[in-house]
Amino acid sequence: MSDRILVATRKGTFLVDRIGRRWTPRxxxxxxxLVNFVARDPNSGTLWAALGHGHWGAKLSRSTDDGQSxxxxxxVKYPDGARYLGTSIPTEDSPELGKPVLRDATVLKLWCxxxxxxxxxxxxxxxxxxxVSRDGGDRFELNRPLWNHESRGGDL
Numbered sequence: 001m002s003d004r005i006l007v008a009t010r011k012g013t014f015l016v017d018r019i020g021r022r023w024t025p026r027x028x029x030x031x032x033x034l035v036n037f038v039a040r041d042p043n044s045g046t047l048w049a050a051l052g053h054g055h056w057g058a059k060l061s062r063s064t065d066d067g068q069s070x071x072x073x074x075x076v077k078y079p080d081g082a083r084y085l086g087t088s089i090p091t092e093d094s095p096e097l098g099k100p101v102l103r104d105a106t107v108l109k110l111w112c113x114x115x116x117x118x119x120x121x122x123x124x125x126x127x128x129x130x131x132v133s134r135d136g137g138d139r140f141e142l143n144r145p146l147w148n149h150e151s152r153g154g155d156l
Contacts, residue, residue, distance in 0.1 A: 049061045058107045078107060085102060
């Protein structure tokens with residue numbers, strides 16, 4: 001059993017440590033910011049947080065010193081020209097809601113972070129995309145075979 005729980009909240013990243021028979025929470029970082037997901041890379045020990053800033057948007061943050069300090073990670077970004085099949089928003093000229101339309105892909109939310117072999121990091125996004133880093137998070141690329149699959153309407 002682990003002696004630490006990582007907690008993502010609307011108010012920041014918290015670490016809850018077991019000290020003796022008690023669990024003690026502490027704010028680790030991102031005070032006041034929405035944290036969608038937090039996880040520890042089992043290969044490197046790096047902590048990763050998927051943030052949802054109201055002003056700056058979706059960002060990745062990482063800590064290599066067990067949550068003592070955090071830094072922005074290279075950002076997850078759709079390639080130029082990436083579009084996805086979304087639904088229309090009603091306007092005065094076009095009052096229909098829910099009509100399928102192609103939209104420019106922009107990362108709206110980072111919702112999940114997972115790890116594979118040493119150096120492999122996977123990030124799930126909204127709109128539905130999967131980004132992969134093979135170098136420990138120094139660079140993220142869209143998983144194009146999944147994005148381009150005919151079942152989802154990708155177009156790269």
